[in-house]
Amino acid sequence: MEAEITLTVDGARRTLAVDTRVTLLDALRERLGVTSPKKGCGHGQCGACTVLLDGRRATTCLALAVAHDGARITTSAGLAGTDELHPLHQAFLDHDGFQCGYCTPGQICSAAGVLDEAERGWPSAVTANITDITDTAGAPALDAGEIRERMSGNLCRCGAYPNIVAAVAAVAEGRSR
Amino acid sequence: MIPFDYRRAEDTDGAVATVAGNPRAAFLGGGTNLVDHMKLGVAEPELLVDVTRLPLDRVDRLPGGGLRIGAAVRNSDLAADHDVRERYPVLSQALLAGASGQLRNLATTGGNLLQRTRCVYFQDVTTPCNKREPGQGCSALEGYSRYHAVLGASRHCVAVHPSDMAVALTALDAGVRVQGPDGERTVAVADLHRLPGEHPEWDTVLNHGELITAVELPELPMAARSRYRKVRDRASYAFALVSVAAALDLSGGTIRDVRIALGGVAHKPWRATLAEAALRGAPPAADEFRAAAEAELADAQPLRDNGFKVPMARNTLVSVLSELAGEELR
Ligand SMILES: Cc1cc2nc3c(=O)[nH]c(=O)nc-3n(C[C@H](O)[C@H](O)[C@H](O)COP(=O)(O)OP(=O)(O)OC[C@H]3O[C@@H](n4cnc5c(N)ncnc54)[C@H](O)[C@@H]3O)c2cc1C
Ligand code: SF4
Ligand code: FES
Ligand code: FES
Numbered sequence: 001m002e003a004e005i006t007l008t009v010d011g012a013r014r015t016l017a018v019d020t021r022v023t024l025l026d027a028l029r030e031r032l033g034v035t036s037p038k039k040g041c042g043h044g045q046c047g048a049c050t051v052l053l054d055g056r057r058a059t060t061c062l063a064l065a066v067a068h069d070g071a072r073i074t075t076s077a078g079l080a081g082t083d084e085l086h087p088l089h090q091a092f093l094d095h096d097g098f099q100c101g102y103c104t105p106g107q108i109c110s111a112a113g114v115l116d117e118a119e120r121g122w123p124s125a126v127t128a129n130i131t132d133i134t135d136t137a138g139a140p141a142l143d144a145g146e147i148r149e150r151m152s153g154n155l156c157r158c159g160a161y162p163n164i165v166a167a168v169a170a171v172a173e174g175r176s177r
Numbered sequence: 178m179i180p181f182d183y184r185r186a187e188d189t190d191g192a193v194a195t196v197a198g199n200p201r202a203a204f205l206g207g208g209t210n211l212v213d214h215m216k217l218g219v220a221e222p223e224l225l226v227d228v229t230r231l232p233l234d235r236v237d238r239l240p241g242g243g244l245r246i247g248a249a250v251r252n253s254d255l256a257a258d259h260d261v262r263e264r265y266p267v268l269s270q271a272l273l274a275g276a277s278g279q280l281r282n283l284a285t286t287g288g289n290l291l292q293r294t295r296c297v298y299f300q301d302v303t304t305p306c307n308k309r310e311p312g313q314g315c316s317a318l319e320g321y322s323r324y325h326a327v328l329g330a331s332r333h334c335v336a337v338h339p340s341d342m343a344v345a346l347t348a349l350d351a352g353v354r355v356q357g358p359d360g361e362r363t364v365a366v367a368d369l370h371r372l373p374g375e376h377p378e379w380d381t382v383l384n385h386g387e388l389i390t391a392v393e394l395p396e397l398p399m400a401a402r403s404r405y406r407k408v409r410d411r412a413s414y415a416f417a418l419v420s421v422a423a424a425l426d427l428s429g430g431t432i433r434d435v436r437i438a439l440g441g442v443a444h445k446p447w448r449a450t451l452a453e454a455a456l457r458g459a460p461p462a463a464d465e466f467r468a469a470a471e472a473e474l475a476d477a478q479p480l481r482d483n484g485f486k487v488p489m490a491r492n493t494l495v496s497v498l499s500e501l502a503g504e505e506l507r
Binding site for chain 1: 180182205225253269270274278
């Protein structure tokens with residue numbers, strides 16, 4: 001069965017007909033030529049396909065494209081304007097946060113989600129006192145432990161983890177100052 | 178994946194009628210489990226009815242003091258909900274211990290409850306599995322069983338239910354609101370999932386076409402002092418080997434009330450009624466906690482690879498209760 005859907009991808013409105021079996025990831029990569037999100041596992045396990053879906057980080061390999069008709073998608077390539085680097089891009093360069101780069105667009109989108117979630121006061125599994133809801137302004141602080149936990153859905157086969165944590169920490173610090 | 182039709186549900190009545198009327202139809206939540214199974218050939222629905230845009234996406238306070246969680250509320254939103262964090266922290270912690278940030282943004286309350294086992298043989302259509310194909314036999318019985326059950330299993334299936342959220346909900350005495358073709362009913366979360374018995378193909382007591390519309394948390398002041406602890410093979414982003422959800426109510430040096438559920442040990446979230454009974458009225462001491470845990474686990478029947486789960490469950494339970502009791506025990 002085919003269905004017509006419209007997606008706004010990195011600011012551009014795109015309408016296409018997709019088989020209901022097509023995932024959001026395959027619609028982006030194979031149908032729209034948007035190759036920033038990567039297919040690592042296809043089973044939700046690696047995070048390489050992470051984008052911002054209506055502003056929130058989400059894996060796209062288990063999401064059906066038809067189920068997201070009308071969605072606004074931001075990939076790592078669209079995070080900053082054309083020819084510009086987002087602070088996260090710059091930090092990954094500065095801190096050598098990748099080797100082969102395959103996981104990087106997913107890492108970047110996930111990190112953007114992490115920063116946004118922390119700004120909204122969302123706790124993580126390692127947040128000490130989650131019952132304390134008074135401090136929603138910028139809390140909880142994103143120390144290395146928080147970053148590792150919040151980024152744990154993004155695997156890196158090159159093992160660039162220490163530098164990824166440093167890159168995300170640098171941007172988080174810049175923001176909280 | 179076999180071809181299928183997709184429909185976006187307009188209202189709950191229509192969604193229920195459509196799925197109930199077609200044995201090969203299924204509800205679709207975030208798809209993080211169902212679409213995975215469709216890719217693997219484990220599930221082959223011919224019609225998906227997407228229920229994520231139904232107006233079931235709110236967490237509301239109930240008149241009696243509890244909370245009503247819509248079935249389409251995303252796991253991430255539920256974990257961050259202020260009422261949940263303050264009044265039922267065990268639920269926030271359980272959700273945050275599950276999957277990853279980008280999966281929790283997709284996963285729904287209803288889909289999380291009805292996610293299926295992660296047994297490797299269940300997910301691999303080339304290996305025999307009674308849950309997937311009744312009568313084929315169970316590959317885990319003599320096979321790789323590190324992640325499998327130690328309580329309540331049968332010779333037909335030794336799988337465990339993988340949800341962290343469901344373990345917390347079981348400890349909290351939550352109820353599941355279900356709508357079927359013949360009307361609505363409430364099923365206690367503790368009664369939602371089945372033990373495998375002779376029919377491991379039935380995960381839950383729900384009938385085909387019954388839609389989960391909400392989960393209701395009762396008013397439970399003691400849940401403000403509650404906790405979830407998950408033990409796994411890596412620090413994050415892994416399913417539980419063993420987990421404990423507990424809430425403790427102390428007064429005047431004794432345990433007035435206690436709620437305990439174990440995850441990773443059975444085909445359903447395991448409400449530890451024996452341990453609870455042993456602890457009510459007892460002093461909050463480490464040896465009491467240990468005796469209660471041992472009573473609960475007395476009938477445990479480990480498999481080839483998971484004998485460690487019995488002491489692990491005991492120790493985790495003792496540790497969580499000790500922390501809740503706020504004492505320097507050991
Ligand atoms: C890599 C990975 C790691 C994970 N780690 C964990 C973990 O550590 N802990 C954990 O608990 N979970 C974990 N999960 C599982 C995850 O929590 C579930 O996949 C998710 O909660 C399912 O929700 P969903 O909305 O995506 O469900 P779907 O996949 O859409 O649906 C699941 C099932 O529920 C049915 N369904 C959905 N909504 C309803 C409804 N309202 N009424 C009736 N039936 C319904 C569907 O028909 C289907 O059978 C992990 C998943 C992945 C992919
Ligand atoms: S334990 Fe259950 S799910 Fe796993 S192979 Fe055996 S029957 Fe299948
Ligand atoms: S490709 Fe989506 S999580 Fe691996
Ligand atoms: S940089 Fe190669 S996988 Fe991460």
